[in-house]
Amino acid sequence: MGLLGVIAVPEGGEVELDLLTESVVEGVLVSGTAFAKVEGECARCLEPIADEVEVRITELYAWPDSTTDETTEEDEVSRIENDLIDLEPVVRDAIVLALPQAPLCEPDCKGLCSECGGRWAELGPDHGHETIDPRWAALQERFSDDNNEEK
Template sequence: MIVVRQHVTGPFAIRVRDIVRRPGEIREFEFEVPAPEKWGEGLVSVPADDPIDLDVRLESVHEGILVSGTAVAQYSGVCGRCLRDITEPVEVEFQELFAYPGEEATDFEVQDDHVDLETLVRDAIVLSLPFQPVCQPDCPGLDPVTGERLTVSAGTEQREPLDPRWAALQGYTADHDDEAPRPSVENTEES
């Protein structure tokens, strides 16, 4: 059987030859890489070529290389309520074991004395993107009638449109109760 080795290259690949199979050895890296493509499919995503800051710690263990760290990027898109453009930072933590080849089957492996963090970082960032992003926590959204952006109310209450079936009762108020006949109460004295 011929084993074809795949050469690992790319901005997310880190060479680990100096710590492979040396349990207890640790290396730390800080670097910035561009997002290779748009990450995310919802209302917000990390655009292609936007910078991603990585702070990574690699620790050699018996089973492989334990990778842990943080990734910081910015997502862009639209508010889920008012459709205003938004850009917000996203910071995620990740940790994964890159197993040595030939060991048990795992999702991540040390390949050609490198660990490739692209899939790990992409999955961590995409899963942390908000499903319903908002430009501000109390965003009032859009007016259902006009489609215009609503602004935060300054104390005036917005009235809902009146159902035409109730229009005849609109003039009726509690003041009309005074005109209704009332039963008279007479004081009768017993003699």
């Protein structure tokens, strides 16, 4: 469940459900929460991250031949089929929609240096890659020599 390679519930991962099912006139109302551990990588620095997601679920499963069943399109409401309800699509959709599209290891993650690919969090504030235009290199050398002689 999720965006594989970005953030998802790992394959074989458990999803814990705490649900209440209530019989109502038009069918069965399922409400409660779903909880799962998710894994992925930071969208800025590509570091592995592990997080948790908890979502609220409320879904009506309509009885066959009920007014709700007859007056709604097939994809508008879930249906009870052979006295069974299928929770998987509802839980999957709720969890996937709760996952961030661009997960971050920290809210203020600075990402990677575009020159060397190092993580800004590890490089420090004085890290830089100063490049001089080759047309100005001789002038830079001239002033560097003057500054060194004065000292």
